[in-house]
Amino acid sequence: MAIQEHWECPYCNKSCTLGDRDIRFIQATTWMAEDIGYLKGNYKIYICPNQKCRQLSIKGNIWESDRDNNTGKRIYEWQLVPEANAKPFPELIPQQLRSDYHESCLIKDKSPKASATLSRRCLQGIIRDFWGISRKTLFEEIAELEDKVDATTWNAIDSVRKVGNIGAHMESDVNLIIDVEPDEASLLIWLIETLFEEWYIERFNREQKMQRISAIAQKKKDELEAKKNENSGSS
Ligand SMILES: [Zn+2]
Structure with a gap:
């Protein structure tokens, strides 16, 4: 039976459907x-079908099995290569923020506490760099952000603040180490990914579009000028 699996490449973020040529099972x-009961393990090797990427990813799995098939429940899955499920973000996002984010992803499962600490520092870095807001605590910075961003985004940030331990300590110093569950660490990582995309990448794309519009308008203006000159020259 031909393999078909929906997959998102951790290197280039492209969503695609993989076939026999892109996946190998060991x-x-x-x-x-x-x-x-019956157990079965495998490695899955993925090769990104995007010609510009072609990176290799490896996952390990342990399944409950019914002797011949992998129809049972997956008990455990490891992302082996690349090591973290960190998404690659472009250089238009400051290096310090990308490296805090990457490291936060890397240690999320092993130490959610350390991961959340890095994520909070990254979140503060984003607010300071992108919005130029700088206050004593992250809590005050988030409060000041309210009238600057759209309500949906602000509510999302504020909801994360309200969740469990993260919420209880967002108002404290970002360097304070607190107890955190893996789910909470994931929530913070997800928030950072969203803000990278919605703020930095959106702003960049918008600027690109605006520049294109200006360029097109200029071209039209030039064409019109040329036509006018042509007409006045022929009369
Ligand atoms: Zn890829």
């Missing part, structure tokens, strides 16, 4: 583990 034998 299958371990099924074995019977007493009290647990």
Whole structure:
């Protein structure tokens, strides 16, 4: 049976459907583990079909099995290569922010506490760099942000602030280390990805579009001038 799997490349972020040529399975034998039942492990190697990317990703899986098939539940999945599920962001986002984000993704599962600490510092860095807001605490900075950004985005930031431990400590110094659950660390990472996209990348795309519009308008103006000159020359 032909393989078909929907997949998003962790390097170029392209969503695609992968076929036989892009995925390889390295299958371990099924074995019977007493009290647990049949287990099966595999490595999955993905090659990005995007010609500009062609990067290699590797995932490891352990499945409950019914001896012959992987129809059971997946018990565990590891992202082996690339090491973190960090998305690549372009250089228009400051290096310091990208590196805090990347490191936060890298340690999310092993130390959600350290991950959230880095993410909060990254969030503060974003607000300071993008909006030029600088206050004593992140809480005050978020409060000042309210009348500057659209209500949906601000509500999302504020909701993260309100969730569990993150919320309880957002008002404190960003360097303070607090207890955090992996889910909370993921929520902060997701927020940072959203802000990179909605603020930095959107602004860049918008500027590009505006420049294109100006260029087209200038071209039209030039053409009109040329026509006018042509007409006055022939009369
Ligand atoms: Zn790719």
